[in-house]
Amino acid sequence: MANEILVVGEVEEGALAPITAEMLGAARNLSTDGVACVLFGSGVESQAASAIAFGADEVFVVDDPALAVYNTDTYLQAMLKVNEQGGAPIILFGQTNLGRDLAPRLAFRLETGVIMDTIELAMEGDRLQGTRPCFGGNARAVNVVKTNPQIATVRAKSQEPAVEDSSRQGQVTKVDAGIDASAVRVKVTARSGISSEGIRLEDADVVVSGGRGLGGPENFETIEELAKVLGGAVGASRAVCDLGWRPVSEQVGLTGKVVSPTLYIAVAISGASQHMAGCSGSKNIVAINKDADANIFKASRFGIAEDYSKVMKPLIDAVKQIRGS
């Protein structure tokens, strides 16, 4: 039990969420005492085998209709039940809708510390070291929680998932959520997904993003066209979303989406740290910006120091020609 790790799993559209597989992969590398995973929700038991295949030795299943939709109060109650049973000294959450709300609440309830939004994890004896971006992405902090359980949230795509192995064996333990309805104060009254057409930004292999330098929302047409030609998704800087030129769902950055595509094309984006915090994990960054000294070029493999409006059309034409479309 000295460094057993409990991964708080999530199920998305009937499958184990990629972040959960990534955390299980990280936990396998870090723990010498086993990896447990907890799955909350309604009808999630079928995903236990998947969690085992990705690296869990034990899966706690908390299956309750009251957990079908995330609610701080119900999930906190259920999480406390699992903690009583498992008692793992290290608990990992994804830096997701669930993790960023529940991880701090759990930490304060258990009178312990939490390291949010880690991008690197390491063990130093029985202590988990979490490295996280801070100061708007300008700095990195390495934190340690002195008390147990040590709680951390993990940024999507910062860890490598283990290879799925369906022959792995593990134990499945059902835990009764036993929700005390009288202690549930929060009500979730409506939920709306932003229906973004095409590929999900965070899953896309190619992302083409536009910044304030485009001058106006109408100029995003060229960003959309390049993204379409490359089979990619459209992203935007925070300034652009704050101005209402693009929906918040397209915001790439510290407080928006964190993307790590193979190819990230930044058009008329200066590369403020806030934005880089959301795209610096990209395998290849290409920048088009009229200012040759723009920060974005310091993170770019290829660059064009020109006004975007003179570059985009010939670029789209050339890409079309190469791709034969």
Added chain:
Amino acid sequence: MHIVVCVKQVPDWDIPPSSFKVDEASNKVVPPAGVAAVPSQFDTIGVEAAMRIKDEAPDTKVTIMSMGPEGARDAIKHSLAMGADEGLLLTDPAFEDLDWYQISLVLSTAIKKLEDVNMVVCGRQAVDWDMGVAGSGIAEMLDWPALTIGKEVKVEDGTLTVERVLMDGFETVSAPIPAVATVSNELGEPRYPKLQQIMQAAKKQVTVWSAADLGLDDSQLGADARKLTLEKLYVPVMDMECEFMEGDTPEEKAQNLARKLAEAKLI
């Protein structure tokens, strides 16, 4: 209705990354010379959220609370100029190097001491450490609900309703007050104080409380009481060697880029 907004004074975040420096020996940020500290961006959005409630219900009292050195007074004054009613500065050498558990303890203790608070508003995260947990911490220590990362905050008939920003959409949640709300930039721009408001705010008294006023001492605020430690703070190296496209015209450069991308098997 009495709303407390937590506002933190931070180093100006809107500086070129090249002027951001860390003293790695002390694990502290070195603020660039001549750049004034500012209220954390999400916190002034918190003030805006409280003022929108006060716009609808003018008998609402809005108190700005800041924990920090004497300089945090500037963040309070700015928020008072936005229309808030009262200022409360929590300052003490013992507050200087706290972790988030201790920060939440100080803030929640002050809220308890105020006695009549119905609602607390915080930014989703302070733009220095970007941790994003204080709102939940305050709520937990007060045994209140916390509705986090809101783009719209409303109070009606004793119920707080927050439209939350999710990674893939929005969610409307509600809870009875007293409760905590944290807010995000999607709420909209904070109002800009008028000159007359700035002059009025400058004259307003700010209440000052120390650790002793809150009944807190070294056993709660000392280094031994920290749950979290900072092992290291550093600036990540950005050392990509960017290959700028050559060409006599933008068209030629664009064509060269397409060719390079194809050669690298990226398109």
